Amino acid sequence: MIEFRGVTKQFPDGTTAVDDLDLVADAGRITVFVGPSGCGKTTSLRMVNRMIEPTWGTILVNGADIMDHDPAELRRGIGYVIQQAGLFPHRTILDNVATVPLLLGWNKKQARERAAELMELVGLAPEMAGRYPAQLSGGQQQRVGVARALAADPPVLLMDEPFSAVDPVVRESLQDELLRLQSELGKTIVFVTHDIDEAIKLGDKVAVFRTGGVLAQYDEPGVLLSRPADDFVDNFVGRDRGYRGLGFLSSDGLPIGELATVSVGDAGPSEGWALVVDGERRPLGWLDGGTQANGAVTAGDLVPGGSLYDTDSGSLRSALDAALSSPSGQGVAIDGEGRVVGSVSADEVLRALADARRTGAAA
Amino acid sequence: MNWGWIPRNIDLVASLTWEHMVLALVPVLLGLAISIPLGWLAGRTRIARAVLVPVTGLLYTVPSLALIVVLPIVLGTRILDPLNLIVALTIYTVALLVRSVADALAAVPAVTIAAATAMGYRPFRRFVSVELPLAVPVVVAGLRVAAVSNTSMVTVGALVGLGGLGRLFTDGFQRDIPAEIVTGIVLVLALALLVDGLLLAIGRWITPWTRVGAGARVRAGAAA
Ligand SMILES: Nc1ncnc2c1ncn2[C@@H]1O[C@H](COP(=O)(O)OP(=O)(O)O)[C@@H](O)[C@H]1O
Numbered sequence: 001m002i003e004f005r006g007v008t009k010q011f012p013d014g015t016t017a018v019d020d021l022d023l024v025a026d027a028g029r030i031t032v033f034v035g036p037s038g039c040g041k042t043t044s045l046r047m048v049n050r051m052i053e054p055t056w057g058t059i060l061v062n063g064a065d066i067m068d069h070d071p072a073e074l075r076r077g078i079g080y081v082i083q084q085a086g087l088f089p090h091r092t093i094l095d096n097v098a099t100v101p102l103l104l105g106w107n108k109k110q111a112r113e114r115a116a117e118l119m120e121l122v123g124l125a126p127e128m129a130g131r132y133p134a135q136l137s138g139g140q141q142q143r144v145g146v147a148r149a150l151a152a153d154p155p156v157l158l159m160d161e162p163f164s165a166v167d168p169v170v171r172e173s174l175q176d177e178l179l180r181l182q183s184e185l186g187k188t189i190v191f192v193t194h195d196i197d198e199a200i201k202l203g204d205k206v207a208v209f210r211t212g213g214v215l216a217q218y219d220e221p222g223v224l225l226s227r228p229a230d231d232f233v234d235n236f237v238g239r240d241r242g243y244r245g246l247g248f249l250s251s252d253g254l255p256i257g258e259l260a261t262v263s264v265g266d267a268g269p270s271e272g273w274a275l276v277v278d279g280e281r282r283p284l285g286w287l288d289g290g291t292q293a294n295g296a297v298t299a300g301d302l303v304p305g306g307s308l309y310d311t312d313s314g315s316l317r318s319a320l321d322a323a324l325s326s327p328s329g330q331g332v333a334i335d336g337e338g339r340v341v342g343s344v345s346a347d348e349v350l351r352a353l354a355d356a357r358r359t360g361a362a363a
Numbered sequence: 364m365n366w367g368w369i370p371r372n373i374d375l376v377a378s379l380t381w382e383h384m385v386l387a388l389v390p391v392l393l394g395l396a397i398s399i400p401l402g403w404l405a406g407r408t409r410i411a412r413a414v415l416v417p418v419t420g421l422l423y424t425v426p427s428l429a430l431i432v433v434l435p436i437v438l439g440t441r442i443l444d445p446l447n448l449i450v451a452l453t454i455y456t457v458a459l460l461v462r463s464v465a466d467a468l469a470a471v472p473a474v475t476i477a478a479a480t481a482m483g484y485r486p487f488r489r490f491v492s493v494e495l496p497l498a499v500p501v502v503v504a505g506l507r508v509a510a511v512s513n514t515s516m517v518t519v520g521a522l523v524g525l526g527g528l529g530r531l532f533t534d535g536f537q538r539d540i541p542a543e544i545v546t547g548i549v550l551v552l553a554l555a556l557l558v559d560g561l562l563l564a565i566g567r568w569i570t571p572w573t574r575v576g577a578g579a580r581v582r583a584g585a586a587a
Pocket residue numbers: 011012013015016017035036037038039040041042043044
């Protein structure tokens with residue numbers, strides 16, 4: 001757990017970068033600091049490992065005041081992933097990852113063995129070990145940065161815009177990877193970003209900062225989307241927040257309707273839409289009744305389907321998107337194995353949303 | 364020209380070559396050892412830099428002969444003491460290197476230094492194991508200039524009876540032996556080229572990361 005108590009940072013030139021911050025980042029969770037550039041996110045993060053000293057206030061890490069520790073020793077116990085990766089250009093990937101274990105006094109062999117494990121954990125091929133950072137893509141460098149931060153197994157991980165310099169596709173896969181890692185490791189993570197979508201995707205809780213280093217709102221992402229504290233947060237959260245907020249509402253209890261299905265080679269319906277499935281009842285596409293030439297369904301008759309709604313893990317957002325993106329207006333509901341179990345409609349999703357509002361799950 | 368002079372004096376030439384090397388390179392090492400802390404200091408504050416870099420640079424403009432004549436008075440050495448020459452050339456090396464070291468350290472990316480701090484390096488260890496290695500390519504470039512400059516400047520010492528191969532110039536001139544003068548010139552040039560090449564090779568050998576570039580990245584694959 002990381003606790004900010006009345007923390008303020010004023011730089012010598014008079015800039016107030018962080019203004020009276022009170023905040024608890026829960027143990028084992030991802031807390032995201034988000035806000036426009038210059039709002040004090042990096043300063044807040046760097047005060048945790050004493051790279052910047054607070055002007056006023058107290059910061060506790062797992063109950064202990066950080067000022068009671070020697071700064072270098074404190075930092076060896078706190079993982080840090082820096083913007084642009086910040087790898088050591090003159091060291092191989094393996095030696096980059098082994099940095100903190102070596103600082104902690106492990107012998108070289110142990111440290112390198114540990115580094116090799118970490119490389120595997122973050123999905124870096126063993127043949128990368130002997131390369132230098134300049135030989136890696138941006139996404140690979142970020143993985144190395146994460147591996148380096150985790151090498152001594154610190155309970156706390158600070159991440160400063162780690163994925164902001166990579167292209168969107170790679171960023172998405174790095175985000176997914178981080179969530180997977182976190183589900184295995186359960187670190188106390190503070191993650192800084194200026195990207196609200198990234199914040200909402202990764203954060204168990206999200207702290208929105210405004211310029212001047214003032215905390216505007218600190219809540220779970222679903223609450224942030226449904227009940228922004230003020231106009232600033234509303235604006236910052238951005239367009240479509242009502243729709244995006246559906247992603248945080250459980251679809252438990254959403255009624256699953258009947259769905260007409262046919263197999264390739266069968267006779268299609270004379271009218272209306274039917275879903276074409278394979279032998280395992282996995283969806284192949286839609287069939288517009290009466291359009292196929294000779295009665296038997298062929299692959300050429302298929303109309304591509306929309307997104308699929310997974311009844312095991314889906315949200316109201318995925319159910320609604322399945323309904324809206326389906327050519328028939330019926331969303332395809334599947335089970336965890338990908339087999340069709342029925343349909344969902346937009347009307348039912350909106351009814352479920354109304355129910356959720358009435359019971360207070362959303363405002 | 365009487366080339367027979369060379370085989371007859373081969374022992375003298377060899378010992379002067381050795382002396383020349385020592386007189387040129389010991390100051391390079393001493394100068395480097397002095398320039399690193401000065402260059403580091405210049406990087407601490409703007410004032411330190413504004414003072415150190417121009418002042419040390421100015422030392423290079425002091426005429427070498429003047430320095431060799433004045434140093435015995437300052438140091439209390441005899442006029443023929445090789446120490447005078449070594450100190451003089453060390454001063455020139457410092458004059459050339461402080462700026463190189465300061466610039467090289469200033470060019471180490473801030474994000475790399477911040478990363479090292481965040482990992483838990485204390486300042487001294489961070490300097491030795493992160494900042495200094497990254498400064499090597501620029502420092503070596505400065506060292507090559509200093510080493511070549513020293514190799515030619517050693518000959519000035521011949522005017523006061525020192526000076527390694529430079530003595531072949533003075534002696535050959537006084538005794539009118541052109542072969543001796545030519546031998547001196549050729550050997551000084553060869554020595555300068557050798558030292559330069561050697562430093563280049565050492566510099567490349569200790570900085571393997573500088574030889575991997577964009578081409579290597581393509582081979583490494585584009586996967587994230
Ligand atoms: N060393 C410093 N000296 C003076 N002002 C600074 C310093 N570092 C940051 N600031 C200022 O503090 C504010 C917050 O900076 P920062 O924490 O880096 O913002 P963010 O990470 O949210 O973009 C900015 O206005 C920035 O200009």
